[in-house]
Amino acid sequence: MAAKDHLQEQIRHLPHRPGIYKFFDDEGIIYVGKAIDIRKRVSSYFNKQDHNKKTQQLVRNIKRIEFTIVDSESDAFLLENNLIKQNQPKYNILLKDGKTYPYLCLTNERFPRLLPTRKKINDGSRYYGPYANLTAMNILLELIRALYPLRTCTYNLSPENVAAGKFKVCLEYHLGNCKGPCEGLVEEEVYNQNIQQIRNILSGNLSVPKAYFKEKMMAAAQDQQFELAHSFKQKLDRLDEFQAKSTVVNASLSNIDVFSIAANEKSAFINYLKVMNGAIILTQSVEVQKKLDETDAEILAPMIMQMREEFESQSREVLVNVALPELPIANATVTVPQIGDKRKLLELSIKNVMYLRKEKESMNDRSKDLNEVRIMETIKKDLRLTELPKHIECFDNSNFQGDNPVAAMVCFRNAKPSKKDYRHYHIKTVVGPNDFDSMYEVVTRRYRRLVDEGASLPQLVIVDGGKGQLSMAVKALKDLNLWGQIPVIGIAKRLEEIYVPNDPLPLYIDKKSESLRLFQRMRDEVHRFGITFHRSRRDAATLKTELTDVKGLGPVTAEKLLTKFKSVKKIKELTEAQLIEEVGKAKARILLTYFSEQEATEPGLAVE
Incomplete structure (x- = not known):
């Protein structure tokens, strides 16, 4: 089967x-x-x-x-x-950025430490994050260390070790960054009160520590401890400053995930905002390459699942900008808001994702433009041209044992193929396989036409061949009074030598040069383009000649069979019923008789 x-x-x-x-x-x-x-x-x-x-x-x-x-x-x-x-199937979309996002870890030990890490260990420690933006995480870490004196040492501060006096305070104590728990200089209860405040800040809840510092400031002022009150005031100002830098959307919006998608033909761009306690605490934008012709919904749905898992989101409300199928998210709703504060929040996400798409497309365009300009600048330098070769044309001839001579021209604009400007040529004035005269004919015809039409001329002409083909192209330009207006070179196949007019020695360009790579690409392209045209002409001529020699079969029938089946071999493989369906019973019998007589007379076959 x-x-x-x-x-x-x-x-x-x-x-x-x-x-x-x-x-x-x-x-x-x-x-x-x-x-x-x-x-x-x-x-x-x-x-x-x-x-x-x-x-x-x-x-x-x-x-x-x-x-x-x-x-x-x-x-x-x-x-x-x-x-x-x-x-990870090759045709499925999967976000594979290879990143390990960092966390802030409150260690599970007596007098906990706060430290950044990229590894989660199941040791009872509390992890916050992950953070998509390393800078944002470091700002938060710096804020907490400025507000609360935490130890940074790795000592085992068990009651027994501290009581035995095993440790001494370090420089951090003398700088005021640590209260000296290693020598028992701070009570564990007081230290843990700070840890509780830190937990609130890491959870995005600044109201609790702000109320705490405000209360301490007022109490110190009332006791006329103005220096202490001022220190609490500074910490309160630090929290206010940090909150002001956060993107506050609406205090009533909490524990929400927002996703938006914008796509073009090749890629999809996704933005993720995480909202806690009225502020955006995480934002992430990604690009994924399309594998098939996926819709926005087909791309966004699995990305929501994956990004929520990566950033360990437990949000019970998900806002999106496209309708999605039912997602397997427990105790969570997925909606497309149309009005109100949630719509404004979604529009903020859409604004971010549209900016990302525009930026990426612009970068790709700039990259392509810069690449193309660099290639043209290299060609200009290698060939010592007077202007940038934005328009290049390349010629090649094609014939088979002298039959059906044709030529082809390909055109590159800004170092890229301009296929609408490609041209095929039937050789009209040359008899037999004469590459030199054929080159003279097609170059003459091409640029006489451009001159007659008032069209712009190329800044460089390439002919596939050595000194002979190049000299005929030069002669054609001279006869058209265009010599000196269009630079022309020849490229020889064997050693990739570049020939220039009036110089018997070839020019050798670095094999790694972008100039040579473009010339080779154009040479290969014109060769392919010419061979395809020549093959179609040759096949047509062969089929027509052979079939029109059959008595009783006219050129119209031959052309009909040619158009549909392309070769005599395929026509021979047709059954009698198939032939009758194509050309009728009488002509089918003529063809079958002809094919059978032809096989009988081929060398090596017995003649009955």
């Missing part, structure tokens, strides 16, 4: 149930998808004719299909997400 028939047989036995499906090639899983109806979804890959190129490539690679039935679309989504993470 053919592979395609085997797949169709598999599809016929797929269930009309929700679940996931897996596509395999010879090496393993290449795609995982979910569906409300597995059979309908899988069938669509093979029945639709309007798939993009990537999807067509996926379908061509499918060798086997497996499926798993689940109870609901939500279960299918969860299973799909897990399988994608486990197998």
Whole structure:
């Protein structure tokens, strides 16, 4: 059974149930998808004719299909997400940025420490984060250390060790950054009160520590301890300053995740905002490459699951800018807000994601432009041209044993192919395989036409060949009175030598030079373009000549068969019924008789 028939047989036995499906090639899983109806979804890959190129490539690679039935679309989504993470199929989108985001860790020990880390250890310590922005995390860490004197040493400050006097205070104590718990200079209860304040700040709740410092400031002032009151005032100001730098949206909005997506043909851009206690405490924007022709909803849904998992979000409300299928998020709602403060919050996320898309597209455009300018500058320098070669044309001739001589020209503008300017030429004035005269003809025809039409001339002409072809191109330009207006070079195939007019010695350009790479690319492109044209002419001529020699078969019938089947070999493979369907019973019999007589007279075959 053919592979395609085997797949169709598999599809016929797929269930009309929700679940996931897996596509395999010879090496393993290449795609995982979910569906409300597995059979309908899988069938669509093979029945639709309007798939993009990537999807067509996926379908061509499918060798086997497996499926798993689940109870609901939500279960299918969860299973799909897990399988994608486990197998990382080449046609599935998966955010793979390779980053390990940092945390702030409150250690599980007597007199806890606060320290940054990228590893979570199951030792009872409390981890806050992860933080997508390292600078923001360091600002928060600096704030806490300025507000609360915490130890930084790694001593084991057990009651027994402290009582035995095993440790001595360090420089941090003398600088006022630590209260000296190593020598028992601060009570554990007082130290833990500071730790509780730190927990509130790390959770995004600044109101508790602000109320604490305000109360301490007022009490110190009342006791006329003005210096102490001033120190509490400074800490309160520090918290206010930190809060002012945070993006405050609305105090009534708390514990919300906001996601927005904007896509172009190749990529999707996603922004994530995490809101706690009326302030944005985390923002992350990412770009993912499209694998197939996915919709925004198909891309955003798994990204929400993955980013919430990465940043350990427990938010029970998720705001998005596109309608999504039911997501398997426990005790959480997913909505597209239309009005109010939540809509404003979503619009802030959309503004961020649109900025990212515009920035990335602009960077790509600038990168391409800079790359193209650099290549043209290199060509100008290597060939000592007087102006930047923004418009380059390359010529090549093609013939087979002297038959059907043709030529081709490809045009590059700004170092990129301009296919609308490509041209084919039938050689009209040259008899037999004469590359030199053919080059003279096509160069003459090309630039006579441009002059007659008043079109702009190229800044560089390349001919595929050595000194002979180059000299004929120069002669053509001289006869058109264009010599001196268009620089022209020849590129020889064997050693990639560059020939310039009036110099018997070739120019050797560095093999790694972008100039030579572009010349080679143009030479290969014009060769491909010319060979394709020549082959189609040769095949047409061969078929027409052979079939029109058949008595009773006219040129119209020969042309009809040529257009549809392309070669005599394919026509010979047709059955009698197929031939009758194409040309009628009488002409089918003529063709069958001709083919059978032809086979009988071929060398090595017995003649009956």
